Amino acid sequence: MEKKTKKKYTETEIKQALTFVEIFEKKDEIDCKGCGYDTCRDFAAAMLEGKETPSKCVELSKKVIDKLKRKEKELRESLFLNQEILDAVPAPIIYEDKEGKAIGCNKAYEDIAGIKRFDIKDKKLPEYSDNKVYNELNDKLNASLLKNPGKQVVETVVKYPGGDDITIELHKAVFTDREGRTAGFVSILFDITERVKQNKELAVAKNTAELSVSLLKKMPSGFVIVDDSLIIIESNTAFARLMGEDVAIIEEINQGLKGADLRAVFPHHIIFSTIIESGEEFYSKDIEVNNKKIKISLFTIEKNKTAGAILLDLSIPDVKNEEVRKRAEEVIRENLDTVQKIAYLLGENASKTENVLSSVIRLLSDNEKK
Ligand code: SF4
Structure with a gap:
């Protein structure tokens, strides 16, 4: 039996009541009778009378269920996508x-x-x-x-x-x-296993390099290391003395002559350019500097980038010279290994660290956004 309402309501009141069951336009009034009333308007009037609630509208229930299903699907897809991103x-x-x-x-x-x-x-x-x-x-x-x-x-x-x-x-x-x-x-x-291992190796290599340089600095023979622009990276007091009084005075202020241009202190600088450009491992010759006969032994430290040299004053007695030369060459060779290792480790470590840091930044930034 169809339900009836007693009171009459204005068009505005009916339209307002219809919005509770999501009926906003005339075409939405389908009058399906699912609520027990002949028309949607009768149902709206019953709601205004306080006899019915929106939940009794069958069509509204269907709409709500459809919405929930759509939301659930979206949620599932979103969770799936999130998991896919995390798995990647x-x-x-x-x-x-x-x-x-x-x-x-x-x-x-x-x-x-x-x-x-x-x-x-x-x-x-x-x-x-x-x-x-x-x-x-x-x-x-x-x-x-x-x-x-x-x-x-x-x-x-x-x-x-x-x-x-x-x-x-x-x-x-x-x-x-x-x-x-x-x-x-x-x-x-x-x-970070590899990074920790490399940091340890790097620390050992740095210590060894520092010890080697400190030993080289105490040698009675001169030693100098330059880069491919012939800028002095390291040298010792003996080298400065061999280069003359003026250079020795400068070395007292700028120990190791770091940053100085080899061309300004060493007249035979061309042999450094030659060994750096050729990448040759070792080269030795006798030269004369400040009226002193000097035996210079050049070594490639980093191919085409860095070279070092030991300078022996041949006025020192031969036996002593030979011993010093042998020791110096040994130290230079050890130093060469160490410096090459450091260069490799620095390059490798920097690239790995950069990758790890990029990931951290990306991931943490993602986490913050969630
Ligand atoms: S169930 Fe909803 S759509 Fe169907 S007649 Fe009633 S109010 Fe209108």
């Missing part, structure tokens, strides 16, 4: 709730932890990791971040499922809900 990141990422229970992770984290994301969901780290040091560190960071939300960066060691130890830089930050309240933590792990 080569650094392991895990995100946990405020209690430290895992919400999800990316493919790289699955690989490093040797576990699937579905197996860690809602679990705390100690439930799937036996690395006590890392687990305790994670707990401490969580507690600290809850007190002071922001970011923390720490270095630690973790194990691959295969058993290899790797040094990681753990970047941890909080993420928030819509109201801006802390909702959990996101961790990004950067493998």
Whole structure:
């Protein structure tokens, strides 16, 4: 039996009531009778009388269900896309709730932890990791971040499922809900094993280089190292003395003559240009400087970039000269190895560090936007 309303309402009142069931135009009044009334207008009048509520409109319910389905689909697609993006990141990422229970992770984290994301969901780290040091560190960071939300960066060691130890830089930050309240933590792990190893090698190489230079400076024979523009990188007092009194005075002020132009102090500078341009390993000849006979032995330190030389004053007794020359050549050769190693390490390290830093900036910037 059709439901009826008693009161009459104005057109404006009916139109307003119809908006509650999302009927905004005449064409939307489909009069399907699903609500038990002959027309949508009768239903609107019943709502104005307080006899019905919008939820009784079958068409509105359908619209709401359609909207919810569309939203759910969008949400699923968005979550899928987010997971795809996370999986494309080569650094392991895990995100946990405020209690430290895992919400999800990316493919790289699955690989490093040797576990699937579905197996860690809602679990705390100690439930799937036996690395006590890392687990305790994670707990401490969580507690600290809850007190002071922001970011923390720490270095630690973790194990691959295969058993290899790797040094990681753990970047941890909080993420928030819509109201801006802390909702959990996101961790990004950067493998810095190679960087740490290279830094150690670099430190050893630097020490060796410094020791070698310090030994060279104390030699009775002259030594000098120049770059491809013939600018002096390093030299010793003996070299300055061989170059004459004026140069020796300058060397007292500018020890090692660093930055000085070799052309201004050494008349045979052309032999340095020759060895740098040719890239030849070793070259030796006798020359005369300030009326002194000198044996100069040149070495390539970095091909076409840096060369060094040992200068022996041949007025020193022969036996002593020979001993000094041999020792000096030995030291130069050691120094050559060290300097070449440093150049390689500096180049490699700089490029790797740049890559890692770029990733960190990108990832942390992404995290901040979420
Ligand atoms: S169910 Fe909704 S659309 Fe159908 S007649 Fe009632 S008010 Fe109009």
